[in-house]
Amino acid sequence: MNVFKLYNMKTIVKLIILITIFVGFQNFGFSQCKTFTKNECKPKLSPYIYNGQLNSAVLNEGDIAELMLTFYSNQDYRIVVCAAEEMDAVNFRLIDATGQELFTNADHDMVGHWDFHTKSTQQLTVEVSVPETQGGDSLNKSGCVSILVGFLDNQ
Amino acid sequence: MKLFQLVFILSILTLIYSCKNNTKKDAVDDINNIEFDAESEQDKTITKIFLNLPSPIELTNTILSTKNPYNPELLNPVEKVNNYSTTAKLALNFGIFGADLCYCRVYDQLQSSISYLSAIRKLSEKLQIPEEEGAETINRIEENMSNRDSIFHIISETYANADGYLKENERDLTATFILIGGWVEGMHFAVNLIEENSDNLILINKIAEQKYSYQNLMSLLEGAKDNSALIEIYPLFEKLDVIFKNVEITYEEPIIVTDQETKITTIDNDSKISITTEQIKEITQLIGEIREKIIG
Incomplete structure (x- = not known):
C-alpha cells in the first residue's frame, strides 16, 4: 500500500508503459538486425546452404566478435560477414585452434565473403572486428553485423 | 514532475544500454549468444562470442557419406510427436526430428521426409513459433518432391526461422535445445552405423572429430546446467x-592454397586421431542413454 502512497495508480501505469517501451526498444534493435540479416546477408550465401544459425549483433567501432564452429573435412564452406551500410567495411579473419591466421579479408580488398574447403575436420574461429574511424571528431559508428555460414551439399 | 524524472532515468538507462549493450552477462535463457569481456594474449577485448554447432544437415551428410543402407529403425517414429509437452522436450525433439528428416532426405525417402517435416511443424506450433516464421513449408516440399536440393533449403530455412524467432524473443535456451537434439540424433546414427561396421575407420574418426562440436555444446549448456x-x-x-x-x-x-580463378581456398592439413575401442563403446552407451531420455 505504501507504493500507492508514493505514486498514484496513473503514474504506475505510465511507468509500466515506459518500461515496456524501453524493453521493446532493445528488442526492436535485434528485430531490425534479424530483418537486415535475412534480407541483405542471407542471399549472399547462395548457392551454399545456410547452416540455420543466426549470429548477429549490434557492434560499435573497435568491437570484436567471434564465431566458433567445427568445420567438417572435405566440405565446402562459405562465410559471409555482412555489416549495415553505416558501418563501412568490417575486417574478418579465420583462425585455427593454434591461433594461426588462415585468412584475412584485409588481404583481399575487405571482401565480404570467403569460400574454402577443409581437408580435415577442425575447430576454427571467425573473428570480426569493426575498425575505428580515423580522426577524433567523428561520431562513434554502430550497426548490425552478421556472420553467416553456408555449406555445399557434397552428396 | 515525477513522470519527468522517470523519463529522464529511463533515457539515461537507454543511453547506457546503447553504449554498453554488448558487455552484459546474460541470464540463463540467453546462453547461445554469450556476451562478455575477455582478455586474450593480445589484450584485445572480445565483445561477443557466438557458439555454433554444425547443422543436422552437415552432420548427417558427413556421417552418412559412408553409404550404409537406409534403416528406418534408427529414426524416432513420427507418431511420438504427440507425446511431448514441455518446452525442453519439444525443442530437443524438434532437433531429433530435424536430423531424422535429414536422414530421410539423404536416402531420398521423400514420403518420410514429408511426415517428419509435418512433425516438426507440430512441434513448432507447440513451441509457439509463428507459422510464418517456422512452418510454412509443407506445401513447398510436396511441390518439390523431386528436387533434392530444394528439400535441403527447406530444412535449412525451417531451422533458420525457428532459430531467428527464438533468439529474437530471448528464448535462446530453446534454440540451443533444438541444436542439441539434432546433434544427439546425428551421433545416434553414427554410433549405430559403427555397430554394423566396427572396423569402419572413417566413421570412427568422424565420431572422434565430434570432440570439437562437443566443446561448443558444453559451453552452450554451461549456463543452463x-x-x-x-x-x-x-x-x-x-x-x-x-x-x-x-x-x-x-x-x-x-x-x-587459394585458386586464383575460383577464389576458393583449400586448407590442407592431415590430422592424427587417437580414440580407443573402449571410448567408442562408452560414447555409444551414453548417446543411447541421452537419446532415450530425450525421446522417451
Missing part, C-alpha cells in the same frame, strides 16, 4: 565430456 529440464541429462553430458576430452587429435601445419 541447473535448469530443471537438464537435471536428468546434464550428468550424462558431463560423462561424455570426460570421454571426448581424452580423445586426442593432432594436426600438421596447414598449407593454405
Whole structure:
C-alpha cells in the first residue's frame, strides 16, 4: 500500500508503459538486425546452404566478435560477414585452434565473403572486428553485423 | 514532475544500454549468444562470442557419406510427436526430428521426409513459433518432391526461422535445445552405423572429430546446467565430456592454397586421431542413454 502512497495508480501505469517501451526498444534493435540479416546477408550465401544459425549483433567501432564452429573435412564452406551500410567495411579473419591466421579479408580488398574447403575436420574461429574511424571528431559508428555460414551439399 | 524524472532515468538507462549493450552477462535463457569481456594474449577485448554447432544437415551428410543402407529403425517414429509437452522436450525433439528428416532426405525417402517435416511443424506450433516464421513449408516440399536440393533449403530455412524467432524473443535456451537434439540424433546414427561396421575407420574418426562440436555444446549448456529440464541429462553430458576430452587429435601445419580463378581456398592439413575401442563403446552407451531420455 505504501507504493500507492508514493505514486498514484496513473503514474504506475505510465511507468509500466515506459518500461515496456524501453524493453521493446532493445528488442526492436535485434528485430531490425534479424530483418537486415535475412534480407541483405542471407542471399549472399547462395548457392551454399545456410547452416540455420543466426549470429548477429549490434557492434560499435573497435568491437570484436567471434564465431566458433567445427568445420567438417572435405566440405565446402562459405562465410559471409555482412555489416549495415553505416558501418563501412568490417575486417574478418579465420583462425585455427593454434591461433594461426588462415585468412584475412584485409588481404583481399575487405571482401565480404570467403569460400574454402577443409581437408580435415577442425575447430576454427571467425573473428570480426569493426575498425575505428580515423580522426577524433567523428561520431562513434554502430550497426548490425552478421556472420553467416553456408555449406555445399557434397552428396 | 515525477513522470519527468522517470523519463529522464529511463533515457539515461537507454543511453547506457546503447553504449554498453554488448558487455552484459546474460541470464540463463540467453546462453547461445554469450556476451562478455575477455582478455586474450593480445589484450584485445572480445565483445561477443557466438557458439555454433554444425547443422543436422552437415552432420548427417558427413556421417552418412559412408553409404550404409537406409534403416528406418534408427529414426524416432513420427507418431511420438504427440507425446511431448514441455518446452525442453519439444525443442530437443524438434532437433531429433530435424536430423531424422535429414536422414530421410539423404536416402531420398521423400514420403518420410514429408511426415517428419509435418512433425516438426507440430512441434513448432507447440513451441509457439509463428507459422510464418517456422512452418510454412509443407506445401513447398510436396511441390518439390523431386528436387533434392530444394528439400535441403527447406530444412535449412525451417531451422533458420525457428532459430531467428527464438533468439529474437530471448528464448535462446530453446534454440540451443533444438541444436542439441539434432546433434544427439546425428551421433545416434553414427554410433549405430559403427555397430554394423566396427572396423569402419572413417566413421570412427568422424565420431572422434565430434570432440570439437562437443566443446561448443558444453559451453552452450554451461549456463543452463541447473535448469530443471537438464537435471536428468546434464550428468550424462558431463560423462561424455570426460570421454571426448581424452580423445586426442593432432594436426600438421596447414598449407593454405587459394585458386586464383575460383577464389576458393583449400586448407590442407592431415590430422592424427587417437580414440580407443573402449571410448567408442562408452560414447555409444551414453548417446543411447541421452537419446532415450530425450525421446522417451
